Amino acid sequence: MKKIIIGIICLAIWLPFIATTHFYPFLRFGMYAEPVRKELEYFRITFKEKAKGPEQAFDVRILGLDERMMNYLIRDYYYQDKMSAFERKLQESCKSADWEQSVASWQIWQIHVTAQGVDSAQVATFDYSRR
Amino acid sequence: MMRRKHLGRKPLYWWLFLVGLHLAGLLLYVLYIRSLITAAYQGEAPDWFTQLIKGLYPRFFTEQHRFPMAFFLEKADQILLRYLLFISMAGGVYYFYTSYQQPWRKLTQPQITPQQAYWLRIAWVVISLWAAYDWQGILLNMHRAAAFYAPISFYRLYPVFPSKILIQLCWWGWLVATLLSLTRWKTTLWTSLSVGLFIIQQGWLWGFHKMDHTWASLNYMSLWMPLLVVQQQQAQRKEKTFFPASALFLIQVSIAFVYLQAGLEKLLVGGWGWLEGATFRTFLLSAQTDMGRWVAQHDFLCQLLPVLGIIFELGFLAVFISKFWRIIWLIAGILFHLGTFLLLGAGWYITPWTLLYIFYIFPQKNSHLAKPV
Numbered sequence: 001m002k003k004i005i006i007g008i009i010c011l012a013i014w015l016p017f018i019a020t021t022h023f024y025p026f027l028r029f030g031m032y033a034e035p036v037r038k039e040l041e042y043f044r045i046t047f048k049e050k051a052k053g054p055e056q057a058f059d060v061r062i063l064g065l066d067e068r069m070m071n072y073l074i075r076d077y078y079y080q081d082k083m084s085a086f087e088r089k090l091q092e093s094c095k096s097a098d099w100e101q102s103v104a105s106w107q108i109w110q111i112h113v114t115a116q117g118v119d120s121a122q123v124a125t126f127d128y129s130r131r
Numbered sequence: 132m133m134r135r136k137h138l139g140r141k142p143l144y145w146w147l148f149l150v151g152l153h154l155a156g157l158l159l160y161v162l163y164i165r166s167l168i169t170a171a172y173q174g175e176a177p178d179w180f181t182q183l184i185k186g187l188y189p190r191f192f193t194e195q196h197r198f199p200m201a202f203f204l205e206k207a208d209q210i211l212l213r214y215l216l217f218i219s220m221a222g223g224v225y226y227f228y229t230s231y232q233q234p235w236r237k238l239t240q241p242q243i244t245p246q247q248a249y250w251l252r253i254a255w256v257v258i259s260l261w262a263a264y265d266w267q268g269i270l271l272n273m274h275r276a277a278a279f280y281a282p283i284s285f286y287r288l289y290p291v292f293p294s295k296i297l298i299q300l301c302w303w304g305w306l307v308a309t310l311l312s313l314t315r316w317k318t319t320l321w322t323s324l325s326v327g328l329f330i331i332q333q334g335w336l337w338g339f340h341k342m343d344h345t346w347a348s349l350n351y352m353s354l355w356m357p358l359l360v361v362q363q364q365q366a367q368r369k370e371k372t373f374f375p376a377s378a379l380f381l382i383q384v385s386i387a388f389v390y391l392q393a394g395l396e397k398l399l400v401g402g403w404g405w406l407e408g409a410t411f412r413t414f415l416l417s418a419q420t421d422m423g424r425w426v427a428q429h430d431f432l433c434q435l436l437p438v439l440g441i442i443f444e445l446g447f448l449a450v451f452i453s454k455f456w457r458i459i460w461l462i463a464g465i466l467f468h469l470g471t472f473l474l475l476g477a478g479w480y481i482t483p484w485t486l487l488y489i490f491y492i493f494p495q496k497n498s499h500l501a502k503p504v
Contacts, residue, residue: 002358006381009354013385017392018213020206022342024284025330025350029393032414032475033400040417064272065279065339072341073279089278097275113417 040113043074043123045090051104051129058106063093074108083108083124104129140229146222153218160211168207172200209399216395238451240375247493248363248376252322254489255356256309259329262346262483266332267302271295273339282338293335304328312360319360326353349483351385352490382490387447390464394444406441408433418476426474436470443467450491461488 016028045058060070077086087106094103108124170176171184172195184191191203228235243251270293277292293301305328312321330353333346359378366374397405404410412433415423426432443463449456468485472478 006358009381013351013388014217014392017395018210018217020209020213022283024286024334024337024342027342027344027347028396029344029347029389030396030400031344031393031477033393033396033405040413042417063276064269064274065276069339069341073339076340092278093276096277113413118416 041075042071042111042113043078044109044111044120045070045074046107046109047101048104048107049102051127053104055107062097062099064097078108078110078123087124087126149222153215157211157215160207165204165207168203169200172203213399236375239380240377241379242373243376243379243493244373245363245367245371248359248366248374248379251379251490251493252356252359252363253313255353256313258349258483258486259309259325259353260306261486262349263302263305263329263332266336267299270298270302270332270335273336274298276339279340280338281340283334283342286334286338292338298332298335301328301332305332318364319357322360323357326356329353345478346483348386348389348487351389352382352487355381355385379490379493383450386487386490387450390444390447394441394447397441397444406434406437408437411437415474418474420474420476423474423476436474440467440470457491461491464488 012023012026016023016026020028020030022028045060046055047058048055060067063070065073074086077083086108090106094101105125105127107122109120110123111118111120167176167180171180171191176184195203274292274295280290280292282290305325308321308324308328312318312325314321330350333350337343355378358381359376362374362376362378401410408430412427415427415433426436443460447460447464450460451457465485465488468478468482469480472480472482478484
């Protein structure tokens with residue numbers, strides 16, 4: 001029995017490597033494995049308090065998440081073309097966090113990093129001042 | 132009478148049969164299954180194969196609208212290649228096990244005293260407490276972003292972010308179990324409960340689209356802690372001065388597997404291109420640390436550091452060769468993790484990865500590693 005359990009755990013440790021996916025708590029260790037052919041990217045959220053006011057960085061820690069986690073979240077929603085759902089959940093989360101800042105619009109920025117440098121582009125905006 | 136040829140303890144024909152079986156499977160894949168994958172992508176696969184894909188890889192029918200066919204064929208090729216790599220390594224280990232019993236025993240059953248086992252358990256408790264002391268607060272804060280919760284793995288059975296009460300119950304339960312695991316009362320039960328609750332809470336932390344590997348080696352080695360407790364207790368009952376702690380070896384080899392897998396992933400996914408300086412430079416620029424920016428300006432360092440990193444990861448099993456190599460590799464490990472923090476911003480000065488090296492440096496009797504350098 002002991003040998004069977006040991007065998008199963010050892011196999012489980014290798015399973016994510018073979019199947020190229022996580023089977024939590026057994027993980028695939030693909031961090032930094034992807035080759036960077038052209039560029040890396042990450043996302044940032046900004047907001048405007050007034051329609052023509054300055055853009056301010058949104059501190060995602062207000063929602064109990066860190067920058068990297070939010071970056072993964074936005075990336076997944078962006079590439080699955082579900083940014084409306086993202087906006088709805090962002091609003092819901094801000095409400096749940098009792099964040100009392102008035103927001104006229106949200107902006108989502110995609111930042112590209114290459115060996116030559118960094119540039120950014122706005123990929124989504126949710127403007128409440130026009131509604 | 133003719134004597135059968137053997138390879139290890141098994142007759143040669145047993146090995147030949149095994150190799151033949153895999154070659155036949157490989158042929159079947161190349162000649163038939165690959166074309167079935169192509170057919171499935173085009174919506175022309177036989178029903179049984181479509182059903183099989185639905186069961187094994189349900190995202191296929193969503194992802195096929197996003198990726199070209201080559202992506203899926205490459206994925207299937209990767210899985211096959213990885214399986215063959217794994218089975219070859221497993222065959223090698225089995226051959227070593229059957230052919231060299233004495234060195235196998237020395238390697239897999241390091242002799243330690245029950246007192247030493249207890250010190251290791253204390254070390255595990257301290258590292259676990261350091262790892263998860265703030266999880267209750269983090270999870271309660273995450274409650275604000277519950278709308279984004281996307282459960283992983285078996286958590287999909289309960290696809291709602293846990294209530295505040297459940298979070299508190301689990302964290303306090305884990306704390307009490309971890310502390311009680313150092314007593315003599317129901318030790319195995321408390322240790323198992325502590326490991327289980329540690330893993331359960333962590334699964335909630337990774338339910339926001341990002342899987343983190345910070346505690347991965349701690350998770351894997353923790354799975355063997357109840358076995359270490361059982362072996363220690365048996366030794367105490369039999370009043371043994373030293374006992375063969377196979378659990379300690381399993382802890383050591385599980386951590387080594389993680390490094391090996393991380394190294395193999397880089398070569399299998401990134402190919403040799405991963406070792407190019409441009410790749411590493413882009414990672415450095417993305418992390419935007421002070422030292423990373425400085426290293427990014429030096430071609431030689433951008434070329435050298437990823438090569439050293441791969442050698443370290445692929446060669447971590449060297450810790451089992453001799454005491455000398457164990458010391459070299461553990462020092463390299465400390466520098467490796469320090470480097471990933473200072474250059475890539477991943478981790479911190481102290482990480483559970485390096486703290487767990489204590490499970491390698493503990494004195495062991497009757498092991499080939501006990502010999503002086």
